[in-house]
Amino acid sequence: MGMRRLLRDNQPLLPPGETITTSSFCRRAYSIQVIPDEPTSLQALRTGINGRAAIMVTDHTVAAICGERIAAWLSGHGARLDIITIAPGERSKSLETACHIMDQLARSQFGRRDILIAVGGGVVMDTAGWVASSYMRGIPYINVPTTLLAQVDASIGGKVAVDHAMAKNLIGAFYEPQAVVSCVSYLSTLDPRHVRAGLAEAIKTAVIASPELFDYVELHLSSILALEPECLRRLVHGASVIKCRLVERDPYEADLGRALNFGHAIGHAIETATGYGSVLHGEAVSVGMAVEVAIAVARGLLNPATADRVMGILAAADLPVAVQDLRRVPSAEEVVVGLKKVRQIRDGSLRFVLPTELGSVLIADDVTEEEIHTALRQPTREWSRSALLR
Numbered sequence: 001m002g003m004r005r006l007l008r009d010n011q012p013l014l015p016p017g018e019t020i021t022t023s024s025f026c027r028r029a030y031s032i033q034v035i036p037d038e039p040t041s042l043q044a045l046r047t048g049i050n051g052r053a054a055i056m057v058t059d060h061t062v063a064a065i066c067g068e069r070i071a072a073w074l075s076g077h078g079a080r081l082d083i084i085t086i087a088p089g090e091r092s093k094s095l096e097t098a099c100h101i102m103d104q105l106a107r108s109q110f111g112r113r114d115i116l117i118a119v120g121g122g123v124v125m126d127t128a129g130w131v132a133s134s135y136m137r138g139i140p141y142i143n144v145p146t147t148l149l150a151q152v153d154a155s156i157g158g159k160v161a162v163d164h165a166m167a168k169n170l171i172g173a174f175y176e177p178q179a180v181v182s183c184v185s186y187l188s189t190l191d192p193r194h195v196r197a198g199l200a201e202a203i204k205t206a207v208i209a210s211p212e213l214f215d216y217v218e219l220h221l222s223s224i225l226a227l228e229p230e231c232l233r234r235l236v237h238g239a240s241v242i243k244c245r246l247v248e249r250d251p252y253e254a255d256l257g258r259a260l261n262f263g264h265a266i267g268h269a270i271e272t273a274t275g276y277g278s279v280l281h282g283e284a285v286s287v288g289m290a291v292e293v294a295i296a297v298a299r300g301l302l303n304p305a306t307a308d309r310v311m312g313i314l315a316a317a318d319l320p321v322a323v324q325d326l327r328r329v330p331s332a333e334e335v336v337v338g339l340k341k342v343r344q345i346r347d348g349s350l351r352f353v354l355p356t357e358l359g360s361v362l363i364a365d366d367v368t369e370e371e372i373h374t375a376l377r378q379p380t381r382e383w384s385r386s387a388l389l390r
């Protein structure tokens, strides 16, 4: 009759003045599929959309490479789908772009039961994910990562954000996707610099939590860099499993000293110091890892032979291991100023993730400016080259 009975609460009323405690939070499980070929991944995406109207968010480059093809296939298979494209690159990870996407959503017929599909690299995942977290108080989204970095890292875990001039990822949320469809065949068009930057995050995961994955990368490095599909599939799958396990332990980063932030204290400072864009996230993290490895060795926490392996793999992947290797070289002072900004955001203290062996780290909040300066001055490039030759 169009009328619904409200559920009756049989609990006695609390005396007025008593504090009311409520908890209604629930985390939804979601699947991550690592798929070798496009046809299977399109089917998986169609299943994820499940008959809902969809809007794809992608960047211009990805739209031309595979986004339009994905959209055409989905439309040809009965999906109602629109596309919103943004400019490629870190500068798009901004409030301005997020507002542009929201404007487009508002002008469309998009409703809360429809679904957003983020197709692209970490920039698209983070920006579209953040829009999804706040538009209509939260709409579902599926991640289709097309860079190695997004497949091994950015598409998983529900950390979504846009940057602010003050700092990276300043405006963000924790908001999980409904599914992740990682198709490694999309990586075949990725340029080598972005392959290496993505590999940096996979190496990070291996160093902090998986000697097995580290061995795998060491052994198959040239095949990974040559984008050999089976190697990529194993790499993406291995890194995804580890990232999931680590995030499950602390999904909302209650613990500010997260192992997953290995390389990121210095990395974020470098990105802040160089203005987002000229240095890729993975490159900044690579230098950050090298600096933290140097600090760990200087403190006697990490044995030099293991440090050699970490520096050796970064160098062999042709990743930057010193600020001098970066496209835009920040001064040590600029990095320290960047660190102060990062510290300000992170609860006034700065945690460094210092590896003690492969698969194990120690979180330090007492690293001094002097130690950072020494590590930044360290001839890590020569060190890693000599590690390579050994």
Ligand SMILES: NC(=O)c1ccc[n+]([C@@H]2O[C@H](COP(=O)([O-])OP(=O)(O)OC[C@H]3O[C@@H](n4cnc5c(N)ncnc54)[C@H](O)[C@@H]3O)[C@@H](O)[C@H]2O)c1
Binding pocket: 059, 061, 062, 065, 088, 089, 090, 093, 120, 121, 122, 123, 124, 126, 146, 147, 148, 149, 150, 153, 154, 155, 156, 157, 158, 159, 160, 186, 187, 188, 189, 190, 191, 194, 197, 201, 280, 281, 282
């Ligand atoms: N949310 C997280 O947990 C998390 C984790 C790691 C990194 N991130 C964020 O991810 C961002 C970096 O992501 P990214 O490195 O993927 O950068 P990106 O999204 O800018 O992509 C890199 C470039 O590759 C192009 N591209 C994407 N897919 C391609 C393909 N298949 N073939 C050819 N070109 C392609 C893009 O157009 C872009 O120009 C940073 O903002 C970083 O902070 C987020």
Ligand SMILES: [Zn+2]
Binding pocket: 153, 201, 264, 281, 285
């Ligand atoms: Zn990162």
